[in-house]
Amino acid sequence: MLGYRSFSTSSVSLKVGCAMVKPVHHRVKVIKKLLSPRFPELKLSPTDPRSPKFRPEITHQDRVQEHIHNTLRSDLMLINYIHGEKPAEGLKRRQWDFTSPYHINRPARPPKGEKVPTPTIMPQSWKNVPGIEKVVVHSFVANCTSDPKLNIGVSLQLQQITGVKPQSVYAKTNLPSFGLRKGVKMGAKVELTGRDASQFLSTLTELVLPRITTFEGISNRAGSRYGTVSFGLKPEDVLYFPEIYYNQDAWAKRFGMDITIHTTAQLDREARQLLSGLGLPFVGTEREPKLTR
Amino acid sequence: MLSNVRTSIIRQVDYLTSGTQLHFIRTKRKKAGSDKSEVRKLVTQLSVLSANRKQPKLLKFSNEDYVKHQVIQKSWNLYVRDKKAEEANILQKQYESIRAANEDLQSVSKELFSFANTREPSKRFPLELRVPTEYPPNQIWHHDYTPKVEKKK
Numbered sequence: 516m517l518g519y520r521s522f523s524t525s526s527v528s529l530k531v532g533c534a535m536v537k538p539v540h541h542r543v544k545v546i547k548k549l550l551s552p553r554f555p556e557l558k559l560s561p562t563d564p565r566s567p568k569f570r571p572e573i574t575h576q577d578r579v580q581e582h583i584h585n586t587l588r589s590d591l592m593l594i595n596y597i598h599g600e601k602p603a604e605g606l607k608r609r610q611w612d613f614t615s616p617y618h619i620n621r622p623a624r625p626p627k628g629e630k631v632p633t634p635t636i637m638p639q640s641w642k643n644v645p646g647i648e649k650v651v652v653h654s655f656v657a658n659c660t661s662d663p664k665l666n667i668g669v670s671l672q673l674q675q676i677t678g679v680k681p682q683s684v685y686a687k688t689n690l691p692s693f694g695l696r697k698g699v700k701m702g703a704k705v706e707l708t709g710r711d712a713s714q715f716l717s718t719l720t721e722l723v724l725p726r727i728t729t730f731e732g733i734s735n736r737a738g739s740r741y742g743t744v745s746f747g748l749k750p751e752d753v754l755y756f757p758e759i760y761y762n763q764d765a766w767a768k769r770f771g772m773d774i775t776i777h778t779t780a781q782l783d784r785e786a787r788q789l790l791s792g793l794g795l796p797f798v799g800t801e802r803e804p805k806l807t808r
Numbered sequence: 809m810l811s812n813v814r815t816s817i818i819r820q821v822d823y824l825t826s827g828t829q830l831h832f833i834r835t836k837r838k839k840a841g842s843d844k845s846e847v848r849k850l851v852t853q854l855s856v857l858s859a860n861r862k863q864p865k866l867l868k869f870s871n872e873d874y875v876k877h878q879v880i881q882k883s884w885n886l887y888v889r890d891k892k893a894e895e896a897n898i899l900q901k902q903y904e905s906i907r908a909a910n911e912d913l914q915s916v917s918k919e920l921f922s923f924a925n926t927r928e929p930s931k932r933f934p935l936e937l938r939v940p941t942e943y944p945p946n947q948i949w950h951h952d953y954t955p956k957v958e959k960k961k
Contacts, residue, residue, distance in 0.1 A: 597927060598907065794939065
C-alpha cells in the first residue's frame, strides 16, 4: 500500500506496513458538551487554560524578534528600496492558444525554463519587510538502514537541542545501491516557530558557530532562490550545543543536521541581509537571480 | 535484540593417529539478559521522548483566577496589536520620507540619484552587531584585534 492514501489518514503514507499510530492514552479529559457545534458560546479559545490546546507560550522575552523589529526592519527596508521600481513578473504557466479543439481541458504548459511557476517579486515597501518565518532542523541518518536503533538517538538529540517534539522522516525512494527502501525511518526533523526558533537561532549564533574552528560562514550560494537559506552542521560541530557539550558521556553518538531558515523575504539576498543582522556570517560569491524588471 | 548465546569455541585438534577431532571448550555462561546496558539506555532515551511526560497537568483555577487570566490575555493582545500598528506606522512614515527624498534628488541631481539607487546585493549588517542582552559581557568584541600575519619563509 505504499504511496497510496491510507484508509485512516489523509496524507500519503510513505511508511512501511500498516499505518500504526502509537496510542497516547488520554490524559486530558475531553468535555464533550464543549465540543458540540450546537453551543458555539461554550467553545474555549486556545488562550483559555481550560482548553487542552492551551500552551503558556509567552513566558519570556523574545530577544531575537525584538532585535529584528527594533533595529533591523527599518534598515532592511531602506537598503532594498529602489525608487520607481516595478514588480518583476515571475514565470507563470503558459496557456494554450485554443486554435485546436484539443486545447480545451489540456493542462497549461510549465513556464519557460522552469518546472513550477516562479513568484512575482514586488518592490520593497513598508508592507513587505522580511522577517523570520520558521526554522527546520532536519537529520537524515544514512546508517539507519542497517541500525534502526539510531532513530531513537537522532530524535532525542533534536529534542534536547531544540526543546520541540521531533517528527520522524522516512525514505522517499528506493535506492538499492545504498540499501535504501521506500518507507524506512531514516532520521528526524523539527519545525521551530516563534520563541523556539528564536532560542535556537541565538544558541546557534552565540554559542555554537563561534566555537566551530572550521566554520567560515554560510555560503552565499546556498538557498532556494526565494527567501530560504540552508546550511549544515557536521556531527563534530553538533558537540558545541550546550545540551550536548556539558553531557558528552551520554552523547557518544552524535548526528549531523541540516538547518533551513525560512524567511518572509522575497529573494535570498534579502534573507541573507536579514540573517546577517542576527550574527550569521556569509561567505563566497553572490549569485544574482535573473529577473525581468 | 542482543545475543545472549553461550559462546563455545570449537577447536580442531589434529591427531596424527586418529585424524581430525572436534573438541568443545565451554566458556563462562552468560546469564540470560545480563548485558542489558544498551537496551536500558535505549529505553531511557525512549522514555524521555515519550508523549506521556509532555502532557502537563491541567491548571486548576478558581473563577476569580479565570477572570484575571482573561483580563491579562486581553490586555496583552491589545498591547501587541498597538505595538504592531505603531511599528507599521513608523515604517510607513520612513517609506514616505525616503520616497519624497528620492523624488527631490531626481529633480536636483540625476547622477546622485542613480548613485543612491544602485542595488547592493552583498550588503550586510556588520558582524559586530549583537542581539541586545540585559547582561552583556564586559568585553563586547575584541576591538584591537589584528589577524596574525604569517611569516614569509
